[in-house]
Amino acid sequence: MNNFEELNLNPDIISAITELGFVKPTPIQELVIPVLLESERDLVGLAQTGTGKTAAFGLPMIQKVDTSINQTQGLILSPTRELCMQIAKDLQSYSKNNHKIRVTAVYGGTSIETQISELRKGSHIVVGTPGRTLDLIKRNRLNVSKINTVVLDEADEMLSMGFKEDLDAILEGTPDTKQTLLFSATMPAEISRISKKFMNNPVELSAGTKNVAAENVKHIYYEVQARDRYEALKRIADINPKIYGIIFCRTRHETKEIADKLITDGYNADALHGDLSQAQRDSVMTKFRSRHLQLLVATDVAARGLDVDDLTHVINFNLPDENEIYIHRSGRTGRAGKSGISLSILHMREKHKLRSVEKITGRSFEKMLVPSGKEICAKQLYNLVDRVENVEIDESQIAPFIEAIYQKLEWLSREELIKKFVSVEFNRFLSYYKGAKDLNKIDKSRDDSRGSREDTGRRRKDVDGRRGDDEGRRRNRDDANFTRLFINVGSSTNLNPASLIGLINKNTKEKSIDIGKIEIMKNFSFFEVDKAFEKTILKSFEDTDFNNIPLVIEVANPKQSGNEGSPSSRNFKRRDSFKGKENFKGKENYSRLKNKDGRKRRENKK
Ligand code: AMP
Numbered sequence: 001m002n003n004f005e006e007l008n009l010n011p012d013i014i015s016a017i018t019e020l021g022f023v024k025p026t027p028i029q030e031l032v033i034p035v036l037l038e039s040e041r042d043l044v045g046l047a048q049t050g051t052g053k054t055a056a057f058g059l060p061m062i063q064k065v066d067t068s069i070n071q072t073q074g075l076i077l078s079p080t081r082e083l084c085m086q087i088a089k090d091l092q093s094y095s096k097n098n099h100k101i102r103v104t105a106v107y108g109g110t111s112i113e114t115q116i117s118e119l120r121k122g123s124h125i126v127v128g129t130p131g132r133t134l135d136l137i138k139r140n141r142l143n144v145s146k147i148n149t150v151v152l153d154e155a156d157e158m159l160s161m162g163f164k165e166d167l168d169a170i171l172e173g174t175p176d177t178k179q180t181l182l183f184s185a186t187m188p189a190e191i192s193r194i195s196k197k198f199m200n201n202p203v204e205l206s207a208g209t210k211n212v213a214a215e216n217v218k219h220i221y222y223e224v225q226a227r228d229r230y231e232a233l234k235r236i237a238d239i240n241p242k243i244y245g246i247i248f249c250r251t252r253h254e255t256k257e258i259a260d261k262l263i264t265d266g267y268n269a270d271a272l273h274g275d276l277s278q279a280q281r282d283s284v285m286t287k288f289r290s291r292h293l294q295l296l297v298a299t300d301v302a303a304r305g306l307d308v309d310d311l312t313h314v315i316n317f318n319l320p321d322e323n324e325i326y327i328h329r330s331g332r333t334g335r336a337g338k339s340g341i342s343l344s345i346l347h348m349r350e351k352h353k354l355r356s357v358e359k360i361t362g363r364s365f366e367k368m369l370v371p372s373g374k375e376i377c378a379k380q381l382y383n384l385v386d387r388v389e390n391v392e393i394d395e396s397q398i399a400p401f402i403e404a405i406y407q408k409l410e411w412l413s414r415e416e417l418i419k420k421f422v423s424v425e426f427n428r429f430l431s432y433y434k435g436a437k438d439l440n441k442i443d444k445s446r447d448d449s450r451g452s453r454e455d456t457g458r459r460r461k462d463v464d465g466r467r468g469d470d471e472g473r474r475r476n477r478d479d480a481n482f483t484r485l486f487i488n489v490g491s492s493t494n495l496n497p498a499s500l501i502g503l504i505n506k507n508t509k510e511k512s513i514d515i516g517k518i519e520i521m522k523n524f525s526f527f528e529v530d531k532a533f534e535k536t537i538l539k540s541f542e543d544t545d546f547n548n549i550p551l552v553i554e555v556a557n558p559k560q561s562g563n564e565g566s567p568s569s570r571n572f573k574r575r576d577s578f579k580g581k582e583n584f585k586g587k588e589n590y591s592r593l594k595n596k597d598g599r600k601r602r603e604n605k606k
Pocket of ligand 1: 025026048050054
């Protein structure tokens with residue numbers, strides 16, 4: 001298909017998108033638009049952000065609006081405030097030649113009253129986060145009874161953020177006759193289940209293969225010792241002077257730490273994580289979008305709402321626990337037809353994870369060597385020379401000074417002058433990388449890669465000069481701020497790290513709890529949390545359930561954390577092999593393994 005006319009879109013829509021620079025439909029648009037315009041059939045679309053899916057569902061939705069009816073006819077549910085705002089903005093620009101169409105975004109973290117008065121004016125299409133949308137429905141401020149199209153956008157993200165019940169409640173109030181569209185970047189089992197529940201014989205369309213990473217993204221990895229991870233990150237940034245990328249970390253703690261270090265080391269970086277206020281988040285995102293920041297260090301959850309098309313790199317400071325998260329991360333580059341690089345910094349124990357990511361993404365990863373100091377200096381030098389060559393001279397501004405400058409430098413030859421100008425900037429790199437070690441040499445006898453914790457911010461003390469600590473002492477010191485908790489659900493009940501975090505957020509209503517290592521076993525799981533929140537968490541989980549299983553949560557035996565870096569170790573195999581009445585039985589067996597301290601605590605509780 002060569003153009004939008006062939007898709008039977010209205011001329012006012014075509015003229016609006018032509019002004020936006022859309023020349024021909026993207027693959028997902030080619031597939032989805034005809035189905036939506038020509039049938040009432042439900043649809044499941046497998047597409048990542050960046051493939052043009054907003055226009056794929058948005059253009060037909062706009063075309064189908066009947067402006068003579070002052071009712072909400074289209075509802076789009078999306079996981080984050082930023083995505084809602086972005087989708088609403090996109091829809092407004094697609095419909096700018098039809099002034100009668102009104103699109104409203106509703107999301108949490110901001111005054112509900114303003115949104116209520118917007119809705120009162122009448123809104124044909126509402127784009128909302130599930131929580132705020134449900135709130136407005138319950139207050140009778142949003143009427144979904146006349147909806148003819150519902151879109152569940154980024155459905156996998158909505159589920160992993162714990163919005164399943166809100167979605168159930170919202171969809172309950174919509175007409176049975178509506179057309180339901182579900183878009184997801186990945187297709188976990190839960191999405192297949194939800195599509196069966198909410199949809200009627202949906203047509204499945206995909207702009208690629210299931211769970212496959214974007215085509216035009218190159219996947220590379222560097223292998224270093226865990227303690228050299230940060231140094232490797234800096235070298236990667238230095239060898240790519242024009243880098244514009246997101247560095248993904250696992251925890252807020254690590255995110256803050258890495259961003260702080262980068263800022264201290266003179267990089268144009270900042271952090272994006274859940275501890276920031278909405279205003280701070282907005283400010284960081286605006287700076288990043290406008291390229292005033294080159295590097296954004298972010299957690300997966302915080303980066304969800306960030307929609308940037310031209311990232312050069314996605315950097316996995318460590319590999320995520322879930323392969324699907326890797327697909328989401330890497331899909332943030334190589335968008336809108338551009339190419340991109342997704343790179344991962346690994347230590348040797350993470351290599352097995354790499355194989356499983358390769359399997360699920362269908363892409364092989366290329367190993368690259370961490371650049372040497374010499375290579376970086378050369379790259380920076382040529383980049384500097386490039387900048388000198390291309391800089392624009394503002395003749396009128398420089399004119400008053402230039403004569404005096406000529407006189408001052410008169411005694412230098414051309415060659416000396418060039419060397420001096422270049423050295424002003426270049427000396428910084430030369431001195432930093434003088435005698436820099438080769439990070440690709442891995443001392444396999446020195447096992448500093450156990451677990452992921454030493455890669456987090458808690459390593460700072462090591463950097464400050466206490467690197468000689470033995471492994472055991474380091475782990476104990478690190479553990480001091482964290483409590484390890486047991487919970488009686490695991491992968492067999494579809495718990496994954498994202499849904500566990502969603503559960504903690506939902507139950508505690510606290511978004512600032514530091515979460516450490518998460519271990520999902522078959523029938524139960526362990527996770528570390530900031531000690532200060534231990535009681536809050538234990539209390540908030542009372543009388544709650546997950547996928548209809550009543551939850552039991554308690555402090556895990558500290559002794560058993562010794563083997564946590566290696567889930568295949570004997571202890572874990574034993575605990576994970578508990579069978580029988582699934583969760584509760586598993587929990588009882590686990591309790592028997594606990595030491596006296598654990599028992600005392602439970603007795604005290606009684
Ligand atoms: P989305 O996947 O909806 O977030 O879209 C990603 C980017 O691609 C956005 O900046 C869109 O404006 C742009 N886009 C969507 N469709 C097209 C198209 N047919 N041609 C060019 N750009 C497009």
